[in-house]
Every structure is written in structure tokens, then in C-alpha cells.
Amino acid sequence: THGICCPPSQCRRHNPVPVVTIGNGAAQTRSSQRAHQGSSSSSNDGMSNPSSNKTSTTMTNNTTTSAHYQRATILGPCKPTSSPSASTFNTKEIVRLLHKFPLSDKISHYGYGTAGFRFKAQYMEGLMIRVGIITALRAFQQQQGEHVGVMVTASHNDESYNGVKIADPHGGMLAADYEIFATKLVNERDVSQLMAMLQTEMNKLSGGGNAGGTIHIGRDTRAHSPSLSELVVRTALSMGATVIHHGVITTPILHHCVLHSNAAVYLPLYIPPRPTTFGYLDLLAHSYWNLIQTSEHKPSSTPLIVDCACGVGYPLLSALYERIQQVSNMQARTIIPTNSPNDGPLNDGCGSEYVQKQVKSPAWYDPSISTTSNNNNNMNYCASLDGDSDRIVFFDSSSSNIQLLDGDKIAVLICEFIQDQLNAIYSDTIQNKLKLGIVQTAYANGASTQYLKNKLGEDNVLIAKTGVKHVHHAAEENFDIGIYFEANGHGTVIFDNDKFMNLLQSCDAKTRSTPEWQRLRLLPSLINPAVGDALSDLLLVDAILTIRNWTIGNEWKSLYQDFPSRQMKVSVPNPKVVQTNSNETRALSPPGLQSDLDELMKQHAAHNARTFVRPSGTEAVVRIYAEASSQVIADKLATEAERIIHKFCDGGSSSSPRGKL
Numbered sequence: 001t002h003g004i005c006c007p008p009s010q011c012r013r014h015n016p017v018p019v020v021t022i023g024n025g026a027a028q029t030r031s032s033q034r035a036h037q038g039s040s041s042s043s044n045d046g047m048s049n050p051s052s053n054k055t056s057t058t059m060t061n062n063t064t065t066s067a068h069y070q071r072a073t074i075l076g077p078c079k080p081t082s083s084p085s086a087s088t089f090n091t092k093e094i095v096r097l098l099h100k101f102p103l104s105d106k107i108s109h110y111g112y113g114t115a116g117f118r119f120k121a122q123y124m125e126g127l128m129i130r131v132g133i134i135t136a137l138r139a140f141q142q143q144q145g146e147h148v149g150v151m152v153t154a155s156h157n158d159e160s161y162n163g164v165k166i167a168d169p170h171g172g173m174l175a176a177d178y179e180i181f182a183t184k185l186v187n188e189r190d191v192s193q194l195m196a197m198l199q200t201e202m203n204k205l206s207g208g209g210n211a212g213g214t215i216h217i218g219r220d221t222r223a224h225s226p227s228l229s230e231l232v233v234r235t236a237l238s239m240g241a242t243v244i245h246h247g248v249i250t251t252p253i254l255h256h257c258v259l260h261s262n263a264a265v266y267l268p269l270y271i272p273p274r275p276t277t278f279g280y281l282d283l284l285a286h287s288y289w290n291l292i293q294t295s296e297h298k299p300s301s302t303p304l305i306v307d308c309a310c311g312v313g314y315p316l317l318s319a320l321y322e323r324i325q326q327v328s329n330m331q332a333r334t335i336i337p338t339n340s341p342n343d344g345p346l347n348d349g350c351g352s353e354y355v356q357k358q359v360k361s362p363a364w365y366d367p368s369i370s371t372t373s374n375n376n377n378n379m380n381y382c383a384s385l386d387g388d389s390d391r392i393v394f395f396d397s398s399s400s401n402i403q404l405l406d407g408d409k410i411a412v413l414i415c416e417f418i419q420d421q422l423n424a425i426y427s428d429t430i431q432n433k434l435k436l437g438i439v440q441t442a443y444a445n446g447a448s449t450q451y452l453k454n455k456l457g458e459d460n461v462l463i464a465k466t467g468v469k470h471v472h473h474a475a476e477e478n479f480d481i482g483i484y485f486e487a488n489g490h491g492t493v494i495f496d497n498d499k500f501m502n503l504l505q506s507c508d509a510k511t512r513s514t515p516e517w518q519r520l521r522l523l524p525s526l527i528n529p530a531v532g533d534a535l536s537d538l539l540l541v542d543a544i545l546t547i548r549n550w551t552i553g554n555e556w557k558s559l560y561q562d563f564p565s566r567q568m569k570v571s572v573p574n575p576k577v578v579q580t581n582s583n584e585t586r587a588l589s590p591p592g593l594q595s596d597l598d599e600l601m602k603q604h605a606a607h608n609a610r611t612f613v614r615p616s617g618t619e620a621v622v623r624i625y626a627e628a629s630s631q632v633i634a635d636k637l638a639t640e641a642e643r644i645i646h647k648f649c650d651g652g653s654s655s656s657p658r659g660k661l
Contacts (some may be wrong), residue, residue: 013352019472023382045217063510066113068276070247076212076237089202091195093238094133098191101125101231110186112179113617114408117186118154118163127475128152128228130186131164132235134200138178138237139213139241140205142169146265148243149216149258151251153388154230156309156353159346162224164232167216167253170266171530174468188522216261218246218254220312220388221341249277250316252533254431256280261529268497281316285323287526288331288539294515294522299333302551304542305382306367307339307362309351310578313389313534314340318533334555338366352384352391352489352534357567363398391489392534394541396553403553408487409447410541411438414493414560415483417544424436424516426508434503434598439464439471442585443487443491446610446627452562464582466614467632468532490532495524519547563608565627566638572649575615575622584614600640607633611641 055487103110104123111117117127125212131150139148149167158165164181174182188194215236219225236243246254255279263273274283292299308314318338324332339350344365344501347353355362362384364370378400385391392406412585415438426433437460438452444463452461464474475482478497487490504512504521511517526543527534550556561589579589593613601609611626622645627636 009234012471032108034222037555042521045220066425068315069249072244072246074242074244075127076232076240079561083231085512087273089136089240090238094198094235095191095195095230097129097235098126098194099240101129103127103130103187103189109417110183112174112186113153114185114469116163116165116174116377117537118157120160120161121222121228123165123268124162125226125231127186128164128231129235130194132232133168133239134182135166135215136213136236136239136241137198137201137205138166138168139215142213144265145214147214147216147258147261147441149218149254149255150229150232151218151220151388152225152232153220153251153312154222155251155388155390156347156351156386158348159222160227162222162429164228167255167258167530168261169258171255171262172472176469178451181379204337212240212242214242214244214261216246216252216257218257220251220586221248222260222346223496233535247648248312248315248533250312250533252390252536253277253316254279254532255530256528256533264496267374268495268501270501270521272499276648277316277319281320281323284320284536284539286328287522288543289324289328290517291522291526291543292328292546295543295549295550297546299331302332302381303334303336303378303583304377304538305336306538307350307355307364307382307384308337308346309362309385309387310339310348310365311343311351311385311387311389312341313385313387314338315384317535326644329609333546336369338364338369340366350384352386352393355384355394355395355402355489359402359404361395363403377427380551383538385538386489389534390532392537394487394552396557398553401530402590403557407487407489407491408440408445408490408562409556409559410537411440411483411485411491412448413452413541413544413556414485414558416455417548418436418481418483418493418520419455421516421520424505425511425520426516429513432499432503434480434499435478436460436461436481437475437486439474439478439482441466441486442583442612442614443469443625445487445562445565446608447560447563463585464584472531485532489534489537491537492521492529492532494529497524500524512606561626563629564623564631564633564634566613568624568638568642569580569619569621569628570624570642570645570649571621572645573620575649577649578613578615578622578645580612580614587613591650593644596644596647597641600637600644604628604637609633611637613641613645 025476088202106118106125110127135150145167148169151165151167152162154161154163156230168174185194185197217229217232219229228509233243233245241362247258259274260275260279261272267273272283274280306317308317314337321335321337339362342362343352350362380396382397383392383394396403400474419436422436437456442448443464444467449461462474462478464471464523464605471484471486475484475494482494504517507517526536526540535630544554577590578587580587587597591607597611600612607628607630611624614622624638624641626634626641628634628637
């Protein structure tokens with residue numbers, strides 16, 4: 001099967017030629033075949049290099065889109081001649097950096113969670129030096145020269161915070177075992193002890209590691225992100241690593257670049273490798289427009305207005321939309337990015353976190369959008385991204401009360417669409433049908449869970465522990481096509497590449513000519529398999545709505561009706577006294593807590609009552625979730641659960657962030 005977005009004459013598998021590589025060539029090419037070029041003329045693919053002895057890839061026409069983002073810069077030795085060892089890194093410079101930027105005394109422990117390291121920005125300088133060390137070590141460990149990545153962002157938090165996430169070679173999150181090591185090294189405050197740990201790890205690599213690891217680095221638009229990312233760069237270079245600095249990009253693009261740089265190891269052959277920002281934009285634009293063209297319906301004239309949280313999503317969505325307009329010859333739906341970094345404060349009264357939690361329209365900082373919003377004209381198709389564009393929710397704000405379509409609704413829409421396409425191509429000759437399933441967390445609205453179980457069967461709907469790394473793992477391990485979305489709008493689709501392509505290839509010529517087969521073939525190129533990706537999800541949802549000829553306020557919203565819910569948090573001296581089962585739906589301790597909650601739910605069983613409690617991973621609080629068939633009962637459940645927390649955990653004050661109507 002030739003490339004997803006091109007005819008056979010332009011496909012890298014049908015027309016292989018040598019390719020210029022970045023850094024260690026093994027991880028950059030697919031058996032020395034050319035990266036996918038699309039149908040545009042060749043020009044620089046967003047890579048600049050100030051050093052004449054380094055190399056860069058070339059790709060397609062990005063004359064317009066490059067104005068919206070920085071071109072990546074390659075720093076450091078591209079091809080070291082020796083394997084990394086304790087004698088090949090700049091010990092003096094690393095020691096100097098560690099002494100100059102010590103860990104803050106204000107933070108007793110730097111923990112790595114689902115969100116990576118995340119703290120107030122003024123406490124992070126010493127942390128970033130250590131992140132440069134552990135990421136370089138991670139790169140050196142890769143036997144086939146695979147790249148890794150670092151993203152400097154605090155996602156949906158306000159401007160005062162920053163954070164850092166590490167991407168493993170497959171483009172996903174850092175492996176759990178390395179999280180443990182990274183946390184241990186980061187929290188070593190004695191420089192001599194830390195250097196001893198580093199030397200031990202480097203000695204292990206002597207003769208057996210990657211000869212000069214490569215690290216992709218990106219950052220968001222926070223005022224302190226340039227200086228913090230620069231500390232990572234300086235340390236990584238001192239370690240002897242090569243750095244590909246992408247500048248301001250979204251978190252999912254950073255993960256995409258890591259995955260596509262390691263195409264030979266991790267990317268399926270039917271997806272063209274595009275390891276740059278422009279490559280990402282070009283791949284999504286072609287995949288989206290080709291998917292739209294399988295529809296008998298033309299794109300609607302209703303514009304899609306996107307709140308970009310005054311963050312990094314704005315310039316990248318602007319660039320993506322321009323590329324879509326080029327690819328579609330100006331025939332695609334109008335997408336209007338708004339709330340740019342210059343319009344207002346990051347994540348302040350805007351962004352997906354605000355819209356989803358408060359069930360309110362965002363602040364529209366752009367005066368032109370604000371005027372439109374006040375008149376409620378053309379506001380029936382809107383979306384909100386978060387600060388680093390890995391979450392998205394949709395909403396209709398054409399009336400006084402918005403209609404919210406959160407991660408649960410997105411998951412159901414995508415699941416139904418894929419199921420329908422699969423059912424259309426299945427025939428008697430196909431013996432091995434794919435296992436399609438969905439993973440949710442306990443925070444998923446119970447109405448969505450019931451709906452999905454009716455559609456897929458109970459065994460194909462799983463509840464996993466809260467946190468992206470948990471739901472991603474469950475989707476990957478349990479299904480051939482695994483869909484996961486948290487209610488906050490973070491999610492994606494994961495394909496078992498071999499089984500998926502075997503299914504498509506087993507279809508006869510007649511089936512291959514159907515729009516359903518063509519859609520399935522296109523999906524893996526449009527969907528970011530590494531992490532939740534707001535821009536990818538935005539295009540996927542819009543394509544599905546176009547193919548279905550649906551609107552968000554009618555057909556999509558009507559798939560099921562959410563149960564009303566209430567979320568609260570209770571301040572307690574030690575939230576860790578509450579221990580839960582693996583998916584956080586039941587409390588295991590303190591003794592008696594769960595039995596009291598069970599009795600509470602039993603009293604309101606006629607109203608589909610459900611409530612659970614869990615300790616927060618970021619605050620000294622116990623979180624409460626309650627839902628029922630009426631808002632009155634959901635509120636009562638939450639209040640009674642709060643009383644139970646006080647009884648067993650000596651709780652103090654409480655607050656209720658939202659009720660979902």
C-alpha cells in the first residue's frame with residue numbers, strides 16, 4: 001500500500017531516493033528512502049542551521065506558513081566519533097551549572113507526575129539543569145540512535161507556572177522506570193553525589209550506548225520559557241548531545257517530531273515520516289482535506305471559531321489553517337483562531353480548562369470576536385484549546401447557556417465513526433476483525449459510559465486510573481484500535497499497526513474503492529498516536545461532522561444526554577490517607593469510608609447515583625465526584641460525600657469547582 005497522502009508516483013515506497021539526514025542517520029530514514037514530499041515544490045522544511053558543517057532536511061513549500069513559527073536549529077556535534085562515556089562530557093561546565101543554579105529551598109521534593117515536573121517558574125532553574133542531564137542520558141541509552149524530546153510548558157496552568165515533559169523515542173511519555181531514576185537524580189542536592197551518579201551511568205554506556213544522543217526541545221509562549229529551555233540546551237550540549245531546538249511549538253508537535261525522527265523503529269510504513277513542524281502541518285493538512293473529499297457533503301459555510309487560550313496554539317493553528325487553504329484551493333471550512341499570545345493573559349478566563357470546568361464561554365480578548373460573541377452571531381461552532389494545545393473541547397455559545405461537548409462527547413463521536421467504517425468494509429472473507437475499544441477514567445460521565453457499553457459491549461469499555469499515561473497504556477494494551485479521552489479533552493486513537501494494515505490489505509478491490517475504506521486508510525495520518533493533540537483532534541472532529549452532515553448543537557449533542565454532576569475538593573491534613581483501587585472508583589482506606597459511600601449511593605439508586613473520592617496528586621485535598629439523574633441529587637451526593645470525608649479524614653474547608661448541567 002502506497003503512502004497515505006500521495007499517489008504511488010510520489011510515494012516514498014514506490015519512488016525511493018537518498019535523503020539528507022539530521023544527526024545519526026539510522027534514526028532519520030526508512031532504509032534510506034525519501035521522506036514524503038506531497039505534491040508541492042521543494043524548499044526548506046522549517047530547519048535552519050547556523051553551522052556549515054551540519055545538515056538539514058528539505059521539504060515542501062512553506063513560504064507562507066513559516067511566518068507563524070520558528071525554524072528548528074541544530075546545535076552541537078552531529079556525528080560524534082566515540083561512544084558516550086564519563087570522559088566525553090564537559091564535567092567542568094556541568095559542575096559549574098549545577099553550582100550556579102541549585103535547587104530551590106522552597107521545594108522540598110521535585111516529583112515527576114503525569115504532567116512531568118511542574119512548579120512555580122521561579123523555583124525551576126536548578127531543575128532544568130538536571131533535566132538536561134537526565135534527558136541526555138536517556139538519549140545516550142538508545143541503541144539505534146533514536147531521538148528523545150523535552151517540552152518546556154505548564155499546559156493549562158496560569159503564567160506563573162512552568163514545567164517540563166520528557167518524550168521517549170516512541171513519541172509518548174517517559175517510561176515509568178526512568179521516571180523513578182529521573183526523580184532520584186533531580187532531587188540529589190549534593191553536587192558531588194549527583195556527579196558520582198552521573199559518572200556511574202555514563203560508565204554503563206561506554207561502548208554500548210548511542211554515539212551522541214539527539215534531543216528535540218520545544219517551548220510554549222510563557223515569558224520564562226525561553227530562559228528555562230536555554231538551561232536545558234546548555235546542559236545537554238555540555239553532556240555531548242546534539243540538540244534540535246524547535247523554538248515555540250505545541251507539545252503534540254514536539255512529540256510528533258520525536259516519533260517521526262525515529263520512523264525506522266516506531267512509525268508504520270503507511271505513514272510518511274515528517275519530523276519537522278512544517279512536516280506536521282503538511283501531513284495534517286493533506287490528511288484532513290483528503291478525508292473531507294470522501295464526503296458527499298461540502299464543507300459548511302459556518303466558521304469554526306477557536307479559542308487558543310492566549311497560548312502557543314494560536315500561531316500553529318494559524319499556520320495549519322493557511323496550509324489547509326493551500327491544499328484545498330481555498331475550499332475548506334473557515335477556521336478562525338483567536339485569543340493569541342498578544343491578545344490577553346495565558347489561560348486566564350479562557351482555554352479548554354476554563355470552558356470545561358466552568359461550563360462557560362471563554363473571554364474573547366479579540367475585539368472583533370468579542371463583538372460577534374455579544375451578538376451571538378456565528379458562535380454556534382466553537383472550540384477551546386489549552387495552553388500547550390494537547391486538550392480540546394467544543395461548544396455552542398449562540399445562546400445564553402453554552403452547550404459543551406467535552407472529551408466524553410469527542411470519544412463517542414470518534415468511536416461511532418470508526419465503528420461504522422469498519423462495519424462497512426467487513427465481509428464474510430475477513431476472518432480476523434479488529435477489537436475496537438475505549439478507555440475512560442472515573443471522571444467520565446456515566447451516561448457516556450452506558451452509551452458506549454451498549455454500542456461496543458461491556459468488555460470493550462474500560463475504566464483506567466486518572467492520568468494520560470494510564471489511559472494511553474490501557475488503550476494500547478487491550479485493543480487493536482484503542483480510543484481514549486479524558487473528560488478534559490485530552491485524548492487520541494491508537495492503532496495496532498500490523499493488524500490494521502493487514503485488515504485493509506485483505507479487502508478486495510471493490511471494497512478498496514469505497515469511501516469507508518479510504519477513510520480508514522487516512523485516519524492514522526491525521527491522528528497523532530503519540531499523545532493527545534488538540535489540532536489533530538480539531539480536524540478529525542470537523543471531518544467527521546462534515547461527512548455526517550452534522551452540527552454540534554443538534555445531532556452530535558443528541559447522541560446521549562449527560563447526567564448532571566458536581567465536583568468538589570476538601571482540604572485535609574494528609575490526603576494520602578485515602579487509598580483507592582487501581583482505577584480510583586473505590587476507596588480502600590480509611591476503613592469504613594467506602595461502605596459509607598456505598599450506603600449513600602444505595603439511598604439514591606433510583607437516580608443513577610454515583611460518587612467516588614480520590615486524593616489529589618497536586619494539592620492537599622481529597623477530590624469528590626458525584627453524578628445523578630438530577631442536579632439536585634448530584635449536589636446532595638457531593639455534600640454528603642464531603643461530610644464523610646470530614647468524618648474519616650479530619651477535613652477542613654471545601655470548595656465546589658463546577659456542576660455540570
